[in-house]
Amino acid sequence: MTAARIEENRSHPRLPDLLGAYHLANQAEQGKAVASVAELADVYRAEAEDPAAAFAADTVLLATPPGADEPAGCVVLKAPREGRAPEIKRLWVTPEARRKGLAQALMAEALRRAGASGAPVVRLTVWAWREEPLALYRSLGFESAESWDDRADLLCLEKPLDVVERLSPEAVRAHAAAGLAGLLVDAVDGGASVGFLAPLETAEAAAWWLRVAEEAAEGVRDVWAARGADGRLTGVVTLVRTGAANGRHRGEIARLLVHRSARGRGLGSRLLATVEAHAAATGLRLLVLDTQTGSPAERLYRGAGWTSAGTIPDYAADPGGTLRATTLYYKRLG
Structure with a gap:
C-alpha cells in the first residue's frame, strides 16, 4: 500500500472546496443546514473563500490519496496564541476517500509538528455525536479536559506531547x-x-x-x-x-x-x-x-x-x- 501524500499549503486551489464541504456538513449535523458557502456565518465563509488569509499564522496540511491528483483531506494546526496550546481544527476527508488512512496520516503529521514546536500539549474540540472522529482522537491519546468552549455537546480534549x-x-x-x-x-x-x-x-x-x-x-x-x-x-x-x-x-x-x-x-x-x-x-x-x-x-x-x-x-x-x-x-x- 502506497502512503497518502501530505503537504503543507494554505493556498492550494483545492482547499476552499474542502473547507467549504467541512463547514456545510458541520452545519447540517447541528440542524442548521445551509445551501451554499455564501450562506455560512462570516467567520466560516471567510475560511472557505480565502483560507490563505484566514489561516495566515497557522499550518494547513492536505492529504492526497495514493494514485490521485488532488487532495481529498485537510487539517489545520492553529498556532499557539496568548499562552494557549496549539489546536487541531478542521479535520476533513471527503466521503469517497474515507477508510484509506487519510485522517490518521493528517493527524500524525499535525501531532508531529505540534511536538516539534516544543508545546507541552495540543488540544481540539469535537461534537459529542461525532463518534468516528472521537474514537480516532481517543486512540491517539486525547483525553477530556476542562472546557474552554461552553457550547452544548462540544467536547474539549487535550493530549500531552512528548x-x-x-x-x-x-x-x-x-x-x-x-x-x-x-x-x-x-x-x-x-x-x-x-x-x-x-x-x-x-x-x-x-x-x-x-x-x-x-x-x-x-x-x-x-x-x-x-x-x-x-x-x-x-x-x-x-x-x-x-x-x-x-x-x-x-x-x-x-x-x-x-x-x-x-x-x-x-x-x-x-x-x-x-x-x-x-x-x-x-x-x-x-x-x-x-x-x-x-x-x-x-x-x-x-x-x-x-x-x-x-x-x-x-x-x-x-x-x-x-x-x-x-x-x-x-x-x-x-
Whole structure:
C-alpha cells in the first residue's frame, strides 16, 4: 500500500472546496443546514473563500490519496496564541476517500509538528455525536479536559506531547546507560523481537547504545528520542544509512521503541513520521525495515503506508528463544 501524500499549503486551489464541504456538513449535523458557502456565518465563509488569509499564522496540511491528483483531506494546526496550546481544527476527508488512512496520516503529521514546536500539549474540540472522529482522537491519546468552549455537546480534549528530538552522538552516549538502555530492556521484557534474548541486562543494552553513538558520530546512523514532560525518555527510533555506493538512495528503520507506559498515545506514529520526513529531506528515496510477523508493529507500519515485501519463516528468535517469522517492509519516498 502506497502512503497518502501530505503537504503543507494554505493556498492550494483545492482547499476552499474542502473547507467549504467541512463547514456545510458541520452545519447540517447541528440542524442548521445551509445551501451554499455564501450562506455560512462570516467567520466560516471567510475560511472557505480565502483560507490563505484566514489561516495566515497557522499550518494547513492536505492529504492526497495514493494514485490521485488532488487532495481529498485537510487539517489545520492553529498556532499557539496568548499562552494557549496549539489546536487541531478542521479535520476533513471527503466521503469517497474515507477508510484509506487519510485522517490518521493528517493527524500524525499535525501531532508531529505540534511536538516539534516544543508545546507541552495540543488540544481540539469535537461534537459529542461525532463518534468516528472521537474514537480516532481517543486512540491517539486525547483525553477530556476542562472546557474552554461552553457550547452544548462540544467536547474539549487535550493530549500531552512528548517532545521528539534528534540526538547528537554525545547525547546518545549521555543517555546510553539510563534512558536508552531502559527503553531497550523494556522492549525485550515486553516480548519485542529487537535482536536480544531475555533477560537483557542494562549493561548489555547500554553497551549497544554506546556502539550506536559511534555509528552516529561516523554519520552511519541517526537517532531520535521522545521525551516526556518529566524529562524521561519515552521512545526512540534510528535510521541506518547504506554504505554501499549503489545503495545510497535508501535507508533502514531500526529499533523503533516506545516504552510500555507511553503506548496508545500515537507516539510510535510520530517517531516514524519524524524519521520518514528527515529521510526524504536528506535525499533518501526508499526505506526498508523488518519486524516480527504478526506483531503489533505491523499495524503501525501498514497504517503508515508501508508495503510488505514478503515473509521469511524462522528468521529470528523472540526474547524467549523461539524462532519466529519476520516480514520485510519497504516505503518509497517522494
